[in-house]
Amino acid sequence: MEVAKETPEQWQARLEAIAPELIEELNTKKEPDKGLKALDIEEGQQVVMRFAPNPNGPPTLGSTRGIVVNSEYVKKYGGKFIIRFDDTDPQTKRPMLEAYDWYVDDCKWLGANPDEIVIASDRVPIYYDYARKLIEMGHAYVCFCDGADFKKFKDAKEPCPHRNASPEENMEHWDKMLAGEYEEKSAVLRIKTDITHKDPALRDFGAFRIVKTAHPRLEVGDKYCVWPLLDFEGAIEDHELGMTHIIRGKDLMDSEKRQTYIYNYLGWTYPKTTHWGRVKMHEFGKFSTSGLRQAIEAGEYSGWDDPRLPTIRAIRRRGILPEAIRKFMIELGVGETDISISMDSLYAENRKLVDSVANRYFFVWDPVELEITDAEPCTTTPALHPTEDRGCREIEVNNKVYICKEDADKLQEGSKLRLKDLYNVEITSMEPLQAKYLGDSMESMKKEKMRIVHWSPMDGVPVKVLSPDGDFTGIGEKQVATELNKVVQFERFGFCRIDSVDEKIVAYYTHK
């Protein structure tokens, strides 16, 4: 009671008297957690985690969160990382055949080598077995209600007329379903939960429906006309595959509650779950897979790796390194807050990695000729990198160079400027653009505060840069051709990945 009136200092003195061992705890500073939070792991437990996409479109930057975080935990604790294709909808979210390989390939690229690859459409008989079991136990029933009718019952917390059918009747109906005797939408298998549950989302949910469209995978084709829905398929698989932990979007929080009914019926233990919120990228609007496919087919985009798209294929092609994405995603962590992030942060991460390895070159966009009327032919040897000792490139210059139009536009007769790594000039004529040689003294350049511009020799090669903000065409040093598949920096422009080298060089813009 007296304690209340004392100052913290007095408490400390008292504490020292009664419990000196606690003083140390008082004085130790809490260490801020770095990286991913610890997983709730049981003693000696091997973690098994998965990334479970529907391959109905290409993996995107959004997918990388699931890939990186799940695989990172597996790396951290030792265990198994599984990629599972939840491709049980041949119709509405019809899988895209190429995407299966893309996902696996992009996982590997991201350093998330899957220990196991599981395709749900290969395992339908397993789901059927469990469906039977649940029907026998009286936990599932075939419902013939129209969707709207069922909703009415459900909203009223009332069982639909089919809910009380006997297991035997249900089994009969189920067999007919499997035999294809019912039309699409005329019957579904439901799992009984609690029809009076206060949360309408948890009342009797659908587990299987009838789809008479063939599956795009040739191995599967039209083998099945009854397909499981996510809550069922996922529930069974997570158990079958021995999942210990699940991390996924919080939109699937109710899923867990629904699936828990199945787990309880079958006497299983649900994996530990963590959720994250929605992620939006500032730079990218909404891309629907179907919309994108149309736009690509219509030629609006060059393909799934068009630099304007947020697909992993595009990002890779642009020269973003997997380590940058990993760091970025791990830094994000797994909060339940919906977030909206900017590519700038990813670019900053990538820049740190790429800056020291990228060689520097000149690339002049919108080139205009500049003649230096009295220049002697010469050779200049600018360093390939400003700080790393990686040698030089050699450029021969006669009496003409290209400079960017936007630099030329700022000039007028009498302007003095420095051609970077070459020499100083003074403009003598604007049309045609001509200059006279002014020596190569750095001192006078500094004293007169000349602008420094980059340039390109007359024997340069045509370069086209594809960027999210449009294309740039111009001339670059011919040595750029030796950098195929590497990221270079075009000075005063930005980092680019050299994508192809023919008569013309094509580069993908990475970032500033």
Add this chain to the structure above:
RNA sequence: GCUCCGGUAGUGUAGUCCGGCCAAUCAUUCCGGCCUUUCGAGCCGAAGACUCGGGUUCGAAUCCCGGCCGGAGCACCA
């Protein structure tokens, strides 16, 4: 309508479980300065936040209640 999450600087993030080390961490962004023959990097400096209102408490970012805002679920999509 019913139900469930969430809300810390421009953007992310730590801290919230278990109230006092928090006049709140780190990164990025932005703005200055230095350095540099580009840009970036680097170095120095600056700006910038606990959604609001009540309550509990000696003490609240942290616990409780309510409002506001945002997201999600209630699909024969995943």
